[in-house]
Amino acid sequence: MNDAPNSMRSNWTLPEGLVYLNHGSFGPSPKVVQQARTRWFEELESQPMQFLVRRTESELDTTCEELGQFIGCDADDVLLVDNASFAMNIAANSVDLKAGAEVLTTNHEYGSVLRLWRKVCKDAGAKLVVQRLADPLTTPEEFVDRFFEGATDRTRVIVISHVTSPTAAVFPVEEICRRARQQKIMTVIDGPHAVAMLPLNMRRIDCDFYAASCHKWLSAPFGSGFLYVKRRWQQTLRPNLISWGGSLSGRASHWKDEFRWIGTRDPSAMIAVRDAIRFLTDYGIKRFRDETTELASYVRQQVEARTACKVIVPPEWSRSMVSFRLPDDGVEAPKHGYLDPVQGRLQDYQIEAPVTNWNGQRLLRVSCYLYNDRADVDHLCDALAEILGNG
Numbered sequence: 001m002n003d004a005p006n007s008m009r010s011n012w013t014l015p016e017g018l019v020y021l022n023h024g025s026f027g028p029s030p031k032v033v034q035q036a037r038t039r040w041f042e043e044l045e046s047q048p049m050q051f052l053v054r055r056t057e058s059e060l061d062t063t064c065e066e067l068g069q070f071i072g073c074d075a076d077d078v079l080l081v082d083n084a085s086f087a088m089n090i091a092a093n094s095v096d097l098k099a100g101a102e103v104l105t106t107n108h109e110y111g112s113v114l115r116l117w118r119k120v121c122k123d124a125g126a127k128l129v130v131q132r133l134a135d136p137l138t139t140p141e142e143f144v145d146r147f148f149e150g151a152t153d154r155t156r157v158i159v160i161s162h163v164t165s166p167t168a169a170v171f172p173v174e175e176i177c178r179r180a181r182q183q184k185i186m187t188v189i190d191g192p193h194a195v196a197m198l199p200l201n202m203r204r205i206d207c208d209f210y211a212a213s214c215h216k217w218l219s220a221p222f223g224s225g226f227l228y229v230k231r232r233w234q235q236t237l238r239p240n241l242i243s244w245g246g247s248l249s250g251r252a253s254h255w256k257d258e259f260r261w262i263g264t265r266d267p268s269a270m271i272a273v274r275d276a277i278r279f280l281t282d283y284g285i286k287r288f289r290d291e292t293t294e295l296a297s298y299v300r301q302q303v304e305a306r307t308a309c310k311v312i313v314p315p316e317w318s319r320s321m322v323s324f325r326l327p328d329d330g331v332e333a334p335k336h337g338y339l340d341p342v343q344g345r346l347q348d349y350q351i352e353a354p355v356t357n358w359n360g361q362r363l364l365r366v367s368c369y370l371y372n373d374r375a376d377v378d379h380l381c382d383a384l385a386e387i388l389g390n391g
Ligand SMILES: Cc1ncc(COP(=O)(O)O)c(C=O)c1O
Pocket: 024, 025, 083, 084, 085, 086, 110, 113, 161, 163, 164, 165, 190, 191, 192, 193, 213
C-alpha cells in the first residue's frame, strides 16, 4: 500500500468524507456481499415456506462447507450463529463446572465475555482467575509460562482471545491449547478478530470451542458468526434458546438441530458468509493481510511520532489493528465503550475510531481495512495532534 488514493473504497457504501477506522468492532460489508444478502432476503420474502422449510438448511450447509475450508475444519463441526456473543454463550452454558473449579483467563479479554464467565462461575460456585500478563508483552514463550502460572489442579477451562479487543494483540493460542491438552484443561477461544485477519486452522489449534463473528474482519453481513465445536462435546451442547430441536425439512437428526431452528428469523446474513469469503479470496487473502498489516504499521509509527499516544503491544504482537494509550489528561475512563470524550471529538473530524476503558486506562484502537489508506491515517494524526497536543 502506498500514498495513492485507495480505489478499493468504491466497493463499499461508506459516506464520502468519513474516515472509518473501526472495522474491528463493526465491519461493513462490500457492496457485492450486501447484494448477495439482499438476494437471499428477497427469496425469503417472496416464498417463506419454500425458503425456510425446504431451502435454508441446505443453504446453511453449503456455507458451512465453504467456511469449514476457510477455517480448517469439517463442515459438520462448525455451527453458524448470529455473532461471537451467541457462540460464547453456548460454550459457557455447555461446560459443566463444579463448585471449587477454576476458569483461567487474562486481563486482556472482552468485557462481555468476562461478564458471562463471571456469571457462569458464580452460578456454579467456581472461580474466575484473571491472570495479569506482562506489560509490555515480551516473547510467546514467556507469555505462555506466565499465563499458566495462573493454572492450578482445579483449573477446568481456559477462556482466551485469539486477537484481543482492547489491546489488539495476537495471542499464541495454538501453544496455549497444546499445554492445556497436556494438563487436561478445556479451551474456549474467543476469536472474532482473527477470522480473515489471520490464517485459521481449527485442526491445528485443536481447541474445544472457538467462538467468532464473521461481521468483523471477514466483512460478512451483520448478524453472522460461528461456533466451532470439537466432536466430543457436540452431543452434550446446551442451546441458548429452546425450540423444536429437529430438522424442519425432516432430515436425519444431527447435533446442530438444537441450534439451526431457534424460532422464525432471517438467515440471510449467515448464508451470505460464503459470499464474503469469496470476496476476500478473489481479492487475495494474503494480499489483504499484507496490505492491512502494512497500513497498521504506518498507523503505529505515525501516531507515536506525531502525538502523545503510546502503543500498547510490540509490533510482532499485532497485525491489522493497533491500540494506543491516550496521554493522561485527568479524564476518568467512562465505564462502557464508545462514550469517551476523545472518541466524541474525533467525530467532529469525521473519524470513527473507538476509545475503550481497559482496566481503567483509556485506549484508542485503529483498524485498517481495504478501504483505508495513508491519507486516513494522516487525517487521524492531524486530528489527534489538535485534540491531545503534539507528542
Ligand atoms: C474479543 C471479542 N470477543 C467478543 C466480541 C463480541 O462480538 P459480537 O458483538 O459480534 O458478538 C467482540 C466484539 O467486539 C470482541 O472484540
